[in-house]
Each structure stands twice: as C-alpha cells, then as structure tokens.
Amino acid sequence: MHEASIALSVLEIAVDNCRKAGYNRIESIRLKIGRASGIMPDALLFAFNAVKADTIAEGASVTIDEIPVSGLCGSCGKEFVTEEKYVLCCPECSSASFNIKTGRELEIIDMEVF
Amino acid sequence: MKVKVVTRILEANDRIAAENRRLFDEAGVYVINLMSGPGAGKTSLLERTIKELSGKIKTAVIEGDIAGAADAERIGSLGVPVIQINTGGACHLDANMINEVLESLPLKETDLLFVENVGNLVCPAEFNIGEDMKAMILSITEGDDKPLKYPLMFQESSALLLNKIDLLPYTNVSVKKIRKDAMSLNPALRIFEVSCKTGKGIAEWADWLTKKVKS
Numbered sequence: 001m002h003e004a005s006i007a008l009s010v011l012e013i014a015v016d017n018c019r020k021a022g023y024n025r026i027e028s029i030r031l032k033i034g035r036a037s038g039i040m041p042d043a044l045l046f047a048f049n050a051v052k053a054d055t056i057a058e059g060a061s062v063t064i065d066e067i068p069v070s071g072l073c074g075s076c077g078k079e080f081v082t083e084e085k086y087v088l089c090c091p092e093c094s095s096a097s098f099n100i101k102t103g104r105e106l107e108i109i110d111m112e113v114f
Numbered sequence: 115m116k117v118k119v120v121t122r123i124l125e126a127n128d129r130i131a132a133e134n135r136r137l138f139d140e141a142g143v144y145v146i147n148l149m150s151g152p153g154a155g156k157t158s159l160l161e162r163t164i165k166e167l168s169g170k171i172k173t174a175v176i177e178g179d180i181a182g183a184a185d186a187e188r189i190g191s192l193g194v195p196v197i198q199i200n201t202g203g204a205c206h207l208d209a210n211m212i213n214e215v216l217e218s219l220p221l222k223e224t225d226l227l228f229v230e231n232v233g234n235l236v237c238p239a240e241f242n243i244g245e246d247m248k249a250m251i252l253s254i255t256e257g258d259d260k261p262l263k264y265p266l267m268f269q270e271s272s273a274l275l276l277n278k279i280d281l282l283p284y285t286n287v288s289v290k291k292i293r294k295d296a297m298s299l300n301p302a303l304r305i306f307e308v309s310c311k312t313g314k315g316i317a318e319w320a321d322w323l324t325k326k327v328k329s
Contacts (some may be wrong), residue, residue, distance in 0.1 A: 002237045004207050009123050021117045030179040031123075038240055038266060086265045088298050096298050 006039055007047035013108055014057055023113035025050030026057040034067045034105035036085050041066065053056070060111075123229055127241055130209035134216065134244025139222035144327040145229065147243055147279040149267055150251035152233030155277040157185045158310035159251060160228055164192050167226070174224040176215060178207040179231045179246055185230065206237035211242055226327050239267040245301070247326065249273040258287045261295035268299045273306065275319065280309040 010029065018026050033039055041064045052058050070081040075095035082091055090098045122128065138145050150156050150291055157177075164173050174195040177185045186198035197215045199207065212229065219227070229245065231238040239248070250271040252260055261268045268274065272298055276289065290309065296303055304322065308315035 002240070005204065005208075006123055009126060013119065013123065013125070014120050017117055017119050018119075023115065023117075036266075037222070038236065083322055086299075088262075088265075096301055104124045108121050108123060110116055110118045110120070113117050 003043040004047040007044055007051050010048060010108060011051050011055060011057055014111055015028055015055060018056060018113045025114055026060040027112040028061045028063065029111040030066055031062060031064045031107045032101040032105045032107045032109050033064050036069050036103040037106045041104060061098060067102050067105050069100065071098045071100045073098040097109055106107060130213050131242040131244040132142060134209055135140045135215055137216055137221065138244060143221050143224050143227050145227045145245040147229050147245035147248045147250060149238040150233065151229045152210060154251040154253040154256065155310045156230050156251055157188055158276065159275060160189060160230060161192065162310050162313060162316045163320055164194055164319040165321065166316055171324060172223060172225045174219050174227050175210065176229045179229055180232060201232055205232060205234050207231050207243060208241045208243050212243045235264045235267055239270045247272045251275045251277050252292065253278040254287045254289065255281055255285060258291040261292060261299055265299050268296050271303065273304045276307045277310055279307045279314060280312050
C-alpha cells in the first residue's frame with residue numbers, strides 16, 4: 001500500500017550510494033523483498049518507474065529477488081520453507097511455537113553504475 | 115561497475131526511530147503506538163483511557179490523520195497536551211513525522227505518550243516510530259475474519275482491544291474465533307474486551323497500562 005514511499009527510499013539510497021562511489025548514472029538496481037514484507041513487487045516497480053524520472057536513475061531497471069517465508073519450529077526442531085505469505089503454525093507438526101527466519105526482507109542488494 | 119549496497123530500505127526510518135527512542139528514554143516517557151482500521155475507536159479509547167488515568171499518570175497524545183484536526187480537538191478538550199500530524203495522504207506515520215513534532219510536546223512532564231496512528235489495518239504495522247509498545251484495536255463489528263486477513267498488525271502488537279463489545283448481541287461475530295486466530299498469530303498477545311461507549315473493560319486495560327508505565 002505504501003510502495004511509493006518505499007520506491008522513494010530506494011531511489012534516495014541508490015542515488016546516494018552511486019554518488020559516493022564516484023559515478024553519475026545508475027543502470028540497474030537489485031532488491032531483496034520478502035514475501036511477508038507487505039510490499040507487492042509489481043506495485044513497487046510501477047512506483048519506482050514514476051519516481052526515477054529526471055534523476056540519475058532515470059534509465060535504471062530494477063530486479064527483485066523474492067524471498068520465501070522460512071522458519072524454525074521450536075517444538076519439532078525442523079526448519080521449514082513455505083509458499084504461504086504468513087505462517088500460522090509449523091507445517092510439520094502444527095505447533096504455534098516457531099520463529100520466522102526469512103520473509104520480511106526489504107533490502108537493496110547491489111546496483112550497476114557507470 | 116557493480117556497487118554493493120546491502121542496505122535495509124527502511125534504514126533511514128529505523129535510524130530516526132532509534133533517535134526518538136533515545137529522546138523518550140531520556141525524558142522517561144513510555145510510548146504506545148495505537149493502531150487500528152478507520153472507525154474502530156482509537157480516539158474514543160484514548161478519551162476513556164485518559165480520563166481513567168487522570169490524576170495518576172500524566173498523558174500526552176500525538177494524533178495522526180490524513181487530514182483534519184477533529185481528533186486533536188476532542189483530545190485537547192480533556193486538557194492534555196496534543197499535537198496533530200496531517201500526513202497529507204500517507205497511509206501511516208513514520209519515525210520522521212514523529213521526530214518533527216517531539217519538540218512541541220512537554221516530554222519531561224509526560225509519563226505516557228499515545229501515538230494515534232492513521233486509521234489503516236495494514237501499513238502502520240510496518241513502520242517503527244521508536245515506541246515501547248504497539249497496541250491495536252479491532253472493533254467487533256469489523257468481523258471475526260480480520261486476524262487472518264491482516265496478520266501483520268496482530269503479530270506486531272502486544273495488546274489487542276476488542277472494542278464495541280456492547281454490540282455483540284446484534285452481530286454474528288465469534289469473539290472465540292477472534293481470540294483463537296489472534297493467539298495463533300501471536301501467542302504473547304494480551305486481549306481486552308472493551309466498550310468505549312459503556313466503559314466496560316476500560317479499568318482493566320488502564321490498570322495493565324499503568325503497570326507497564328511504572329515498571
């Protein structure tokens with residue numbers, strides 16, 4: 001729902017890092033987005049294309065690595081990876097005592113600049 | 115050339131949230147981020163709670179709304195410090211919006227600061243503002259399917275207030291289902307059944323809050 005403000009943060013961090021590295025154009029940006037992060041990749045890409053106009057990222061493409069939700073069950077001790085966005089109980093033993101390991105990521109991994 | 119970035123996209127927000135946290139700790143203020151969908155009763159709960167705590171705990175309020183100052187006027191009439199933030203369209207409060215108004219609040223003379231977030235069951239749960247605790251309201255008229263439809267807020271909150279409980283006889287809502295689903299999402303969740311209209315359950319919630327603030 002707030003993909004536009006996330007897109008602005010991505011732009012700000014990318015421009016900042018590009019300048020710091022001594023370059024003036026961003027060609028591509030790679031993001032890591034967890035499936036349970038609440039961010040829809042398509043909406044984020046749409047928003048990014050809108051905010052990048054007239055910046056050093058105006059020619060930049062964005063690729064998104066989607067990270068599935070995974071966790072470790074405190075009852076049966078098994079690690080699990082699921083296609084679901086939200087986990088209500090351990091898929092192995094149905095216990096509710098588990099810790100989520102991945103799926104909430106919202107990160108910039110790297111980018112190509114020139 | 116490839117540049118490694120490896121930065122959390124919300125890093126700027128987290129940094130400002132940590133700064134807010136420091137200011138709150140310095141002033142000895144306990145901060146609650148109060149969230150719910152629109153119309154669940156956030157302002158009504160604050161009115162009831164502030165009256166209940168009056169004379170025991172010094173409260174202040176930050177009101178977040180997309181537009182208007184109606185909520186701040188309601189709270190202001192109780193005689194507690196209140197600041198209205200208009201997000202101008204944004205669906206949530208973030209750490210920076212809070213940071214900008216902190217100097218207008220008498221933090222040192224405040225024990226408990228309520229931040230009433232924008233009415234929205236989704237986005238506010240994503241942004242830390244430097245609070246001690248997130249609390250949420252679900253009014254029972256919203257339906258008993260909400261925990262499983264909007265899980266993040268239920269997972270992030272320490273307390274869930276089931277408001278408008280006086281209307282239960284007129285609905286087909288199952289409080290048992292809400293409790294079961296919410297607890298499966300967040301086994302540590304503390305649930306209060308309240309009615310801001312009749313005052314039911316408010317004293318119990320206020321007692322629990324008082325213990326949190328004084329501990």
